[in-house]
Amino acid sequence: MTIEKKFNGHEKILTNREQLDIDRAIHFKEEIIMEILSRLPVQSLLRFKCVSKFWEALISDPYFKMKHLNCAKNRQDSKKLLINQIFPEDGIVSIYCCPLSSLQLVQDVQKLDCPLNPKSTRFAIHCCYDGVVVIGVRDNLNGYRHTLLLWNPSTRESIVLPAPEFPPNEGSHFGMGYDSTSGEYKILHMRRDLRRSIPSEILALKGGSWRRIDKHFRGFFNALFAMQFLAFVHAAFHWVGLSRERFANGEVLFLCKILKSFGRAFKTPSGPYVSWPQCETLQDGYAFTESFISPKSLISFLWERVVKPSNNTKLMDVVDQVLTQLLVTITTVRSTRTCKAIVTSRIRIAMRRTYRDQDLVEVSIVLRMDSTWKIV
């Protein structure tokens, strides 16, 4: 009786709700289909564009692409490893892509065609972000002209980027990230430089030209050992630098002390990283999350990002994220300057260095998107 009354008393509200439901039902199916499709790999989605015009429009929609990327970031099976390798038989460099999952590591390796002419060129993978990869193609026939490309290996789309002022060389390192204040992707180019003579430069994709960054750290070196690209975490590029000095006022992200028997250990606020199992099998791999982001779209227009990075993340989270990004730097021992990057379970990387009687301190140095230098 009471229930009945209550129910009747709210009858009007209920009908309003019903009306809402009917209104919602019109958009309902689209919403569900979008939820399902955003959990599919890029290749399947490209295939499913043929299902109907509606599916084609939905899959091509920028909002869907961002939703898909956010979903992919949470799914292990959308993490891929990109490897470039010279094939001994013909000397041609090829790019391979395989899932970054322990179950499938050996199977399902896919050979990708390099954009531009694959036969006459040599190329290097420079960095990856949001499923988009910066690669450098060197054309031997054409006076070693170096072309930078922005390439999405999942959709196989690419565009040519403006040439940097300082031609990339062996010591070049790149990083790519998204600047939420200006709403665009940016690429940073640095060269390994112990004499601090070459400026770094940054390319804002919408702006379309490289800008020189002349400022240098005092007392730090861009050593860039044991890493291939600059990790981008919390709106900043991170890399490992060297210093003969102690820290300035900034917080210390990685503090390393020389341990007599081990040389150097990586230390974080929560304690030292102990020994890690060594990985000798992989070299020069780049991990990325596959995405739908079209390189062209980054230059012509930009949609609003769905997710914003949170500001109040703990230092350890940052450390973990930087390490996760650096993990792609899977290098083996190089020459006598013992520089080891040791990887465990594709989650973390720690570095152990030995320097003969030098009291060097390792820190992580960041370059914020507004191009001011800062020590974290």
Added chain:
Amino acid sequence: MASSSSSSKTGLKKMLTLKSSDGDEFELEESIVIQCQTIKHMVEDGFSLIPLQNVDTKTLTKIIEYMKKHAEKTESNKEEIKNFNKEFVKGSFDDQFELVSAANYLHINGLMDLLCQSIADRINNKSVRAVREIFNISNDYTPDEEEKVRDEHKWAHEGGEFDESLD
């Protein structure tokens, strides 16, 4: 006037009644049902009998089964829940679509995620034709148009046989 927002803090477990579109009623503890955002909001508005016009008895029974199991979730029975989820997503596409529509309408996020991922995994390897059948979509492309869309990403259609089956 004073009916709402004073629901908790009684020692007794508060019960709610869900009514399916077929008119069947299910009495459940409030703590189980509030996993569902839509119902939670109705409870906050003071409802204790909740009519669900969009959900039939068969689907509602399944959804209640899910909510009951997931209300028991603790640190120690993760494996059990995982197995439950695995069993839960077995069944025909039509059943899954009924469930996913209901989960979407009721705003049960965990269930929505589970079902969408399972449907996505099941159609991942299907042929375009099979997907049309499964989703009951009529092909509105002319043969020329379809060929054009296919040619844009020809490579995505290569590399092995795609599954033509509808289950």
